[in-house]
Amino acid sequence: MSYDLLTFIWFVLLGVLLCGYTILDGFDLGVGILHPFLAKDDRERRLVMNSIGPLWDGNEVWLVTFGGALFAAFPVAYATVFSSFYTAFYLLLTCLIGRAVSLEFRSKVHSKPWRKFWDVGFFLSSFTAAFLLGVAGGNTMAGMELGPKYLYEGNLLSQIYWYPLLVGCLTVSLFALHGAIYLYLKTEDELQARVRRAITPLLYAFATLYIIVTIATWAHVPHATENIAAYPILWIVPALNVLAIMNIPRAMHLGKPAYAFFTSSMVILALASLFSVAVFPNFMRSTIDPAYNVTLENARSSAGTLKTMLVIALIGMPCVISYTVIIYWIFRGKVKLDSNSY
Secondary structure, three states, X not given: OOHHHHHHHHHHHHHHHHHHHHHHHHHHHHHHHHHHHHOOOHHHHHHHHHHHOOOHHHHHHHHHHHHHHHHHHOHHHHHHHHHHOHHHHHHHHHHHHHHHHHHHHHHHOOOHHHHHHHHHHHHHHHHHHHHHHHHHHHHXXXXXXXXXXXXEOXXXXXXXXXXHHHHHHHHHHHXXXXXXXXXXXXXXXXXHHHHHHHHHHHHHHHXXXXXXXXXXXXXXXXXXXXXXXXXXHHHHHHHHHHHHHHHHHHHHHOOOHHHHHXXXXXXXXXXXXXXXXHHOOEEEOEOOOHHHOEEHHHHOXXXXXXXXXXXXXXXXXXXXXXHHHHHHHHOOOOOOOOOOOX
16 A cells, blocks of 8 residues: 555545544534523423433544544644644633533532533533634634744734634534534424424524635635635535535424434535545645645655554444444433433
């Protein structure tokens, strides 16, 4: 197997890990964003939290695995990405910890102020984490101030301008929609009906932001379409993306929540694939000089390392996927409260 083929395989595997995380933890974050607005009393808030209670920690494994694989397969990209987004990633980690603590601590004390405090923490952690992921993606798409030795020469403020903020809003709306469809799948009675009514405005908000970000990308990030222009077959990616978005209201009209959730997962998959197509063959693009771009070629590990990692991945990935499938199968069906619930 050639060095270039190994490199490409690992780029694809990283994409698979990132897609797995955004699909699985995406609905976790969406549930956290929506729970103070859709749940009207303490029982409903507990139902909302317990819908993700057995799953959220396993979903984050995909992010941890992505970080480890990036470190081993493309160490230069790992170093550049983490040093460039150091402050943002610190805040993201704080949010992920805050979400976990909010889930675990909320029901430990039977006090309204106590539970209200952790409800706010759960919402803010989920919202901010989703927003930061989108801002990081927007900066990666547009390019950043990378100088010699791939050192980031900007600061946090230079990462916060209109385009990444737009992508951050799009990400929040996408995860909120995904989380709402998941709650529609997992809840019942009055709470399910309330969630059902919220899906339509969430879909309109996401579709509107999707159109705005698409136009903004064509105007502000012209290199994002270079690969599609060079390989017209790649037009199938945005086409499938649009079809998936349009299929969500169809699935809801048919009254098939599992189908709707699958469709919203495909929307995330198509968006992540579109992102990969847009940035390839770069991990990060320099706005100072293209010579400072972090690419697959200058960021990769040795061929021997990539081969060894591929063997490990062929053993480990089926284990991760099997674990995920088993957990979701065990906790299938409507969420119920019992003595062990949050």
